[in-house]
Amino acid sequence: MSDRAFTADRLLIAVPGLLAVLLVMLGVVPLGVPFVGPMLPDFALIAVYVFAVQRPDLMPHWLAFLVGLLQDLLSGGPLGFGALICLGVQGLCSAQRRFLVGRPFAIGWIAFALVALAAGVVGWLLACVYYFTLVAPAPALLQFAITVALFPLVAAPLLTVCHRLAQVGNP
């Protein structure tokens, strides 16, 4: 391989981080969807989950933390919430990836639903403690449902990217 191709390989490993950042930004663009309020799927959670399971080397702790932090900064929410949740999801999924890699898509979807539920519950508990009040759980449930329902739409292209990245470094 030429040095130029090697540099291209090196650049490709930044793709998961860039995609995650792009998805976080997409998550705050006003889509004007009626009925669900200003609620959008948690794109960052999907990106962190997919890359932590498929390529944990390209979605390390610090990157998951930064993705969550960016989400906090853009959404205007309490700083650290998204960072902690993304970090937790990355830690959990990269540790348990041997149960998820190579499984059918449906298994990955169900596993994501469980992870998203856990993330939603932790986020809601954090919000209750942070605001020192019983925060309405309905918006968190709604976002959980939207995120899980739209998971295939977002995860499928990300999995394709993972597949292409798997060839990086291989002959």
Place this chain on the structure above:
Amino acid sequence: MRRPVKPLASRMASPLGLLVNRFAFAFLLALGLTLIVAGRSGIGPVERTRVAVLDLLSPVLEVMSRPVSAMNRAAAEVEQLASVYDENARLREEVARLRHWQEVARQLERDNAEYRRLLAVRSRSDIAYITAPVIGESGGPFVRTLLLAAGSRDGVESYQAAVSDLGLVGRVTETGRDAARVLLITDLNSRVPVMIEGTRRRAILAGDNTNRPRLEFLEAEADVHVGDRVVTSGHGGILPPGLPVGVLSSVSESQVRVRPFVELEVLERVNILRWRAPTLEAGLDGP
């Protein structure tokens, strides 16, 4: 000669690597918790960082929001085309009805001007505004905010009211050079002094992250009904009085909820009011 990129996982496979990995995780966990505590305490650098990131990324968000708003506009136009006949009939009826109200309004305007002149009342109609496009929403379950592509350079300042043509949207909480954040009236942290129009009963409109904020501190014996209009009271001097907010959507013993006039999830632009409450000195200097 090919030099394959060695995955980080394999580099971290050694016991030392594993230890470093765990330390990094624990460190980031502690950092996240520290940020939460720092944010709760309202420490200056946290807020400044937030505003700096907002300014930095607002041009990108503005570009990303353009195709979405263009698509939304196109979808709305197609929807309007389908109902153009019914809409035309409805509008004709409304024009006829509004002509009558126009006459009434003209008469009231004349009367009002006469009374104001007689009583030497200071005019409140000097509210200027800045129109700003919406380039972002919070999107999350625990916060309700909007990002605007207008900042201090355009004259936007924190605490100013954000309104649409239908009523109050929220107030500005963060102001960068080119971008600002508006806390919606439905946000958990939003508290707006309001009154029930007609009865002039005062209350606080408190958001709770649902689409129907509730009224707090409303007198127990207040005679209120579903459909009563709620407007800002102007108390506290942050927001001008009389801005339409919404109507009472449910009234029960335990709580009263308000349906905002503005559909907060489909806003493409808002007006920021440049209004300052009259001070005592200004009042004494006045006519």
